[in-house]
Amino acid sequence: MSAEHPYREIAFNGLWQNNPGLVQLLGLCPLMAVTTNIVNGLGLGIATLLTLATTNLLISLLRPFIREEIRIPAFVLIIASTVTAIELLIHAYFSELYAVLGIFIPLIVTNCIIIGRAEAYAAKNPPKYAWLDGLMMGLGFTLVLVALGAIREFLAHGTLFSQAHLMFGEAARGLSLHLSDNFKGLLLAALPPGAFISLGFLVAGKNYIDQRRAARAQQQALLKPVSDAI
Amino acid sequence: MMFGTKTSPYMHAPQSVGQVMAQVIYALVPGTLVLLWFFGWGVVTNLLLGLGFALGLEALMLKLRQRPLIPFLTDYSALVTGWLLAVALPPYAPWWLLLIAMVFAIVIAKHLYGGLGYNPFNPAMVGYAAVLVSFPIEMTSWPTPELTSIGNISLSETLQQVFLGGISTWDGLTQATPLDTIKTHLRLGETVEQIRQGQAFGWIAGQGWEWVSLAWLAGGLWLIYRKIISWHIPVALIAALAGMSMMFWLINPHSYSSPLFHLVSGATILGAFFIATDPVSASTTPLGKLLYAGGIGCFTYIIRVWGNYPDAIAFAVLIMNMAVPLLDTYTQPRVYGTKGRFGL
Incomplete structure (x- = not known):
């Protein structure tokens, strides 16, 4: 980690370089199962984000009190209580969304991103970095969930933001985008194989951008002595 | 080879x-x-x-x-x-x-x-x-x-x-194709004989389908004659499908179609000679080919009769494609002069 910009580094890591959905390929089960449209993806993404930021902060704060030998059970306890609290919140304020996401909210407990970040980052770093790492990893995951939801919803139903009222209230009904009545829809995109294929394309797209950036950086490194000489 | x-x-x-x-x-x-x-x-x-x-x-x-x-x-x-x-x-x-x-x-x-x-x-x-x-x-x-x-x-x-x-x-x-008709009407409780009175049916399967299958068969046999494909895959696929359908047809001919119907319906012959024999995705050893094609035949029957889709050659081929690397590994022919796995 570069010493000058630790916060920027953490953000870049979570959102792009080490994105949980596209690079670490963690949490694929909810990623595949829930992202049939944008709103579901966004709902689960925000729930995961909240959990991740909270647990990372808590674990980092409690770090001095948790003995090395029992750290995993202690992490699981913290994560489980956080998820339960968030589940109750969603149940109370977005009960329709809760009905759609169903089992996947309590299942955030088992999402490997959460325990992965707790073990790999929060248990080794001070709270001021840990909460940001949780936030950025959660945001990176949410972005992938939303992108995948958008692709699959668009291909399968020709809509975007359908059921937005589940999350933002009745006023958001207008947000829903419906393309055309003639659109037949690629049913495959709504089914699990469609999720795998779309995620594959997202990962390929990210790798392509990374390769282009690496190639350009290399080119500039080669040209630099020349431009300096001129 | x-x-x-x-x-x-x-x-x-x-x-x-x-x-x-x-x-x-x-x-x-x-x-x-x-x-x-x-x-x-x-x-x-x-x-x-x-x-x-x-x-x-x-x-x-x-x-x-x-x-x-x-x-x-x-x-x-x-x-x-x-x-x-x-x-x-x-x-x-x-x-x-x-x-x-x-x-x-x-x-x-x-x-x-x-x-x-x-x-x-x-x-x-x-x-x-x-x-x-x-x-x-x-x-x-x-x-x-x-x-x-x-x-x-x-x-x-x-x-x-x-x-x-x-x-x-x-x-x-x-x-609906004959396979589709059979499937939906069987679920309504009709017998195979009743369903076959329908206008879609001809001599064995659907009207015209016998001739289409016969023409695919002619092309396929020519490919075997030209040694473009070996006999293993078509024979094993057809034998497995015929065997499966024969078994259930003999038990209860009212609810299960005859083997001949299964052979000339849908994409059976086209699949046996042209699709399953794709040199890239099929097994390459003689025993592997027999197992691979036999698997396709069995899965075709299973999906046709108990699955949700009327024809099943495509799904069966894709399922068995997944087994090909394993089949190829375990069915390598014995090199002359060495002992095989079973001492043969």
Whole structure:
């Protein structure tokens, strides 16, 4: 980690370089199962984000009190209580969304991103970095969930933001985008194989951008002595 | 492998991929002509669109992957994929259905896995399965042979149906395929004998289907004669399907169709000789080929009878494609002079 910009580094890591959905390929089960449209993806993404930021902060704060030998059970306890609290919140304020996401909210407990970040980052770093790492990893995951939801919803139903009222209230009904009545829809995109294929394309797209950036950086490194000489 | 060595000099005349694929295309001609006789212009539009999309997408992917165009386009492998898919889809299919099927076949199943020779799954069947899952209505409305046989639907009506989204009389011209009819009516509690009184049925299976299957069989036998394919895959596939259907038919002929019906219905013969024998995605050892094709036959019967889709060659081939690496590993033939695994 570069010493000058630790916060920027953490953000870049979570959102792009080490994105949980596209690079670490963690949490694929909810990623595949829930992202049939944008709103579901966004709902689960925000729930995961909240959990991740909270647990990372808590674990980092409690770090001095948790003995090395029992750290995993202690992490699981913290994560489980956080998820339960968030589940109750969603149940109370977005009960329709809760009905759609169903089992996947309590299942955030088992999402490997959460325990992965707790073990790999929060248990080794001070709270001021840990909460940001949780936030950025959660945001990176949410972005992938939303992108995948958008692709699959668009291909399968020709809509975007359908059921937005589940999350933002009745006023958001207008947000829903419906393309055309003639659109037949690629049913495959709504089914699990469609999720795998779309995620594959997202990962390929990210790798392509990374390769282009690496190639350009290399080119500039080669040209630099020349431009300096001129 | 066949080594037909008779007398010296033992010259080997290697066949290029292009020569092999060209002969597969010749073998597809008779079956395609019979399809044309029963279903009219729709077969031609399917074929032209399918071949055009296949070649175009192949060229596009070769260009994106920075591979030379001419050697790969002239190996005709994309044409065979396009042709197989075009005759497997219902005639008069709308143009976008063919395009989506070809994108899944050529772009996703073939080139994203590394191009010809590297694809673990049969490209044509990936394309077929993708559109079958996505567009069940379009994929199960086959035209009725009598009403759409050559000359009954004009070329302009065909083009309208394919490009502009349907002529008004279209619904009256289509019907469920025999396999589909059997399946839905059996669930209503009718017996096989009752269902076969329906107008869709001919001598053995659906009207016209016997002749189409016979023509595929002729082309397939010619391929075996030319040693393009070996006998293992077609024989094992047909034997397994016939064995499975015979078993259940003997137990209860009222609820299970006869073996002969299963053999001439749907894509059985086309699949046995042309699809399952794809040299890239099929098993390569003799025993492996028998197991692979036997598996396809069994899965075809299982999905046809207890699954949700009327025909199952595509799914069965894809399932067994997954088993091919394992089959190839465990069925390597014994090298002369060494002891085999079982001491044979």
